[in-house]
């Protein structure tokens with residue numbers, strides 16, 4: 525399948541998609557599981573929350589979020605990749621309040637349903653900036669008033685300030701869109717997109733951040 529944004533590294537296909545969770549485990553030297561559990565804990569999910577997981581991947585995150593939900597809560601996973609969708613559906617097969625939608629997140633997708641929380645993990649950095657702004661509009665439109673956007677992604681840093689070995693890893697494995705993502709002021713961008721009341725948590729030497737923002 526051809527890519528929508530050929531320079532992006534978040535449109536994951538083929539073997540990379542099928543082995544995505546294992547690759548993340550190996551790439552983080554076995555610490556991914558502990559990290560993502562801490563992230564989901566920091567989200568402070570309530571049992572009746574309706575969560576939209578954009579670019580949901582294999583369902584690993586959805587399964588963790590599901591442990592905090594009761595029968596009135598729900599998760600909708602949305603992803604462009606059928607290979608990711610197959611894994612999501614398999615991993616979440618036993619949960620009747622978790623659904624998958626094979627849909628792009630960078631074009632309007634709202635079918636009138638509004639969510640308490642939109643979660644997006646390691647997807648937004650992989651788009652050109654004008655596309656990111658469209659995605660933020662889609663997120664805003666799909667949230668209830670007072671709902672929250674939980675953005676898990678690279679935090680803000682200057683690449684030239686990174687130690688050389690960290691910069692080498694980042695420049696080798698990340699796409700060019702990530703390079704401008706990390707140098708932008710995301711609280712300011714989110715404020716302009718209609719969000720407020722920020723809360724943030726950091727991991728991996730502060731290179732990764734969970735930024736939580738409320739819809740105004």
Ligand SMILES: C[S@@+](CC[C@H](N)C(=O)[O-])C[C@H]1O[C@@H](n2cnc3c(N)ncnc32)[C@H](O)[C@@H]1O
Pocket residue numbers: 528533534535536578579580581582584585602603604605608627628629630644645646647
């Ligand atoms: C780096 S992976 C992250 C997966 C998951 N969020 C996680 O943290 O494990 C990026 C995901 O975004 C999806 N994706 C990329 N572009 C997309 C788009 N335009 N619409 C929907 N999903 C997209 C990919 O298929 C992939 O599952």
